[in-house]
Amino acid sequence: MDIDWLFRRDHSDLVPYTPVLPPESLAKLGNVQVADVIKLNANENPYGPSPRVKAALGSYNGYNIYPDPDQSSIRALLAEYVGVPSDYIIAGSGADEIIDLVLRATIDPGDTVIDCPPTFGMYSFSTNVNGGSIISIPRNSEFNIDIPSVHKNIRDNTKVIFVTSPNNPTGNIISESDINELLQYGRLVVLDEAYSEFSGSTLVSLVHRNPNLIVLRTASKWCGLAGLRLGYGIMDPKILQKLMSIKQPYNINTAAEIALAASLEDLVMLKENVEKIVAERIRLFDNLSSMDNVTPYPSHGNFILCSFSGIGARDVYEAMASSGIFVRYFNVPELRDYIRISIGIPEHMDKLVDCLTNILGQTI
Numbered sequence: 001m002d003i004d005w006l007f008r009r010d011h012s013d014l015v016p017y018t019p020v021l022p023p024e025s026l027a028k029l030g031n032v033q034v035a036d037v038i039k040l041n042a043n044e045n046p047y048g049p050s051p052r053v054k055a056a057l058g059s060y061n062g063y064n065i066y067p068d069p070d071q072s073s074i075r076a077l078l079a080e081y082v083g084v085p086s087d088y089i090i091a092g093s094g095a096d097e098i099i100d101l102v103l104r105a106t107i108d109p110g111d112t113v114i115d116c117p118p119t120f121g122m123y124s125f126s127t128n129v130n131g132g133s134i135i136s137i138p139r140n141s142e143f144n145i146d147i148p149s150v151h152k153n154i155r156d157n158t159k160v161i162f163v164t165s166p167n168n169p170t171g172n173i174i175s176e177s178d179i180n181e182l183l184q185y186g187r188l189v190v191l192d193e194a195y196s197e198f199s200g201s202t203l204v205s206l207v208h209r210n211p212n213l214i215v216l217r218t219a220s221k222w223c224g225l226a227g228l229r230l231g232y233g234i235m236d237p238k239i240l241q242k243l244m245s246i247k248q249p250y251n252i253n254t255a256a257e258i259a260l261a262a263s264l265e266d267l268v269m270l271k272e273n274v275e276k277i278v279a280e281r282i283r284l285f286d287n288l289s290s291m292d293n294v295t296p297y298p299s300h301g302n303f304i305l306c307s308f309s310g311i312g313a314r315d316v317y318e319a320m321a322s323s324g325i326f327v328r329y330f331n332v333p334e335l336r337d338y339i340r341i342s343i344g345i346p347e348h349m350d351k352l353v354d355c356l357t358n359i360l361g362q363t364i
């Protein structure tokens, strides 16, 4: 029986998102034990969640009850954390879900969306899944957004402009004046601040003055909750109501809600972990800078992008993987010479530097 015709025609040439593999699969790839895998490929938090999360999840008794579709308590908690009213907050199963919701709410078939590569791949992936088409405006040589080119390429059917600060994978941040300029164009501007806690900066205060600005955040990175999937968006209540009206009713699972509440009671510890990660980022940057064939790019996130000369980035990636160290290699033309290293614990960073030094045949 032919069932192909049952599926959406516009998905026939959809390029799937390339996700990172779990440690078990990486262990097989690198031919190492799972316990020996050093996973530095998904910007995860090497310190894990607050210990309070495990205790709170273990002692909760209501898992047989559906979660609150209005997300009342989670929105109140996040509102207090961010410093906005709770009717400005919507939570999602990761920031990924909010990206999808924004596009589901705005894209009619064929509408266009702007992103600025190299950047997070979910913007183009979700645009294509939702029947839109992406207009990619490459960043300049310093990885800043080419604002005049964004302006020039806006079409009548352009609904959304995605910008990321700090940008993944380049690590740089966007200026307030650039965001203000983009906001003038009358499209939805989605400012993805998934790594804001590592940069110590945010432009969330602009949301009050700009009904077309959506700021995205996540508990995946600084809270160490990537596996429980909890992200959120901050926006004018008018957009928020649109998103609330199309989301799945129980999109936030109870475990994520409990974990977030426990995390927000342990801010001191979580912020100490962020500081440790930032300190390691600075140390790794210095180490990479002292290597002859490596150029690291200054980063405000929990990762560092670097490029290589005299050796292929893919070869570096493969040599590291065979030692059990997994960094991110992006198989796209604009990042062919680059790898992205997520910041891990000091011991893992030392191993990475030793491994890279061996691969490059250098002593530092």
Ligand SMILES: Cc1ncc(COP(=O)(O)O)c(C=O)c1O
Pocket (backbone or CB within 6 Å): 042, 043, 093, 094, 095, 096, 097, 120, 164, 167, 168, 192, 194, 217, 218, 219, 220, 226, 229, 230, 231
């Ligand atoms: C810029 C950016 N936004 C969003 C996400 C996804 O966040 P979440 O885990 O909350 O879906 C990531 C994950 O790597 C990211 O790099």
